[in-house]
Amino acid sequence: MKFLRYPGGKTKMLSYLVNHLPNKEEIKGTYIEPFVGGGSIFFYMNPNKAIISDLNKELISLYKGIKLYPHKVWETFESFPSGKLGYYEIRDNNYEEKPLHYRAARTLYLNRTCFKGMWRHNNNGNFNVGYGGEERRWVITHQNIIELSHIFRKAEIMQNDFEKVILGASKNDFIFLDPPYKPGEKDLYELHYSSGKFLFKEQVRLSETLKSLPKSKNIRWAMTNSSHKDIIDLYKDYNVKLIPLCTSDKPGIQTKKSNEVLITNY
Ligand SMILES: C[S@@+](CC[C@H](N)C(=O)[O-])C[C@H]1O[C@@H](n2cnc3c(N)ncnc32)[C@H](O)[C@@H]1O
Structure with missing residues (x-):
């Protein structure tokens, strides 16, 4: 059941994403989603222990x-x-x-x-x-x-900025990140959210926050983002894959490129 209608929802690419994320048994720590929005990935994963957060007050x-x-x-x-x-x-x-x-x-x-x-x-x-x-x-x-x-x-629910949530992660946690963005080359602004603009400097702050996580904590993370070259430049040391556009939530039915990437540190 899709319970909320929410901009930037990931339902359409769910079949692709879930093949690239650990399943809930493989997550030894907590599943953390700092930009939870409509929560399509969280609901699909249905983790045993989670922290979900978003700046949107009414949503939380x-x-x-x-x-x-x-x-x-x-x-x-x-x-x-x-x-x-x-x-x-x-x-x-x-x-x-x-x-x-x-x-x-x-x-x-x-x-x-x-x-x-x-x-x-x-x-x-x-x-x-x-x-x-x-x-x-x-x-x-x-x-x-x-x-x-x-x-x-099974989830702790918070209204917080992403930085606080990411820096709060503990050993063996898994973080899924879906910040506001528009797919494609042209636009690095997002005006649809109650929290206002998510400008490029926010994207830089996000990449720096992720880079600051200590390796010893063994925190894995995966993020969807625009395939804009400025975004990809921020993640040179990570794995970046172009996401095929899925026309259906059934696996195997894929058409052209989506202009969105999946970036992971694993
Ligand atoms: C692309 S949406 C997430 C969509 C979600 N994955 C889904 O499937 O519905 C991005 C979310 O980030 C939230 N957001 C914007 N700025 C934020 C910030 N600084 N910290 C935390 N959340 C923020 C927005 O309110 C929005 O819900």
């Missing part, structure tokens, strides 16, 4: 809410109105002071009913995507939310 409240209060999140989600007027009421009402389960249900509701699952905020940080309809709302069931809460119980 959603995960924490489901982890702690799955039934309350569902009941609130179910109670929200259908139709355009109701959508704008929930979207624009003050929610910051509401309890965690309410904020979680609200994020899920907006994600499932907004236009094309977009995730966009205005300069004041308010979600400002228009109404999209009810067709995708009831794809999610109460049972799904309960199952997700079981997965989240």
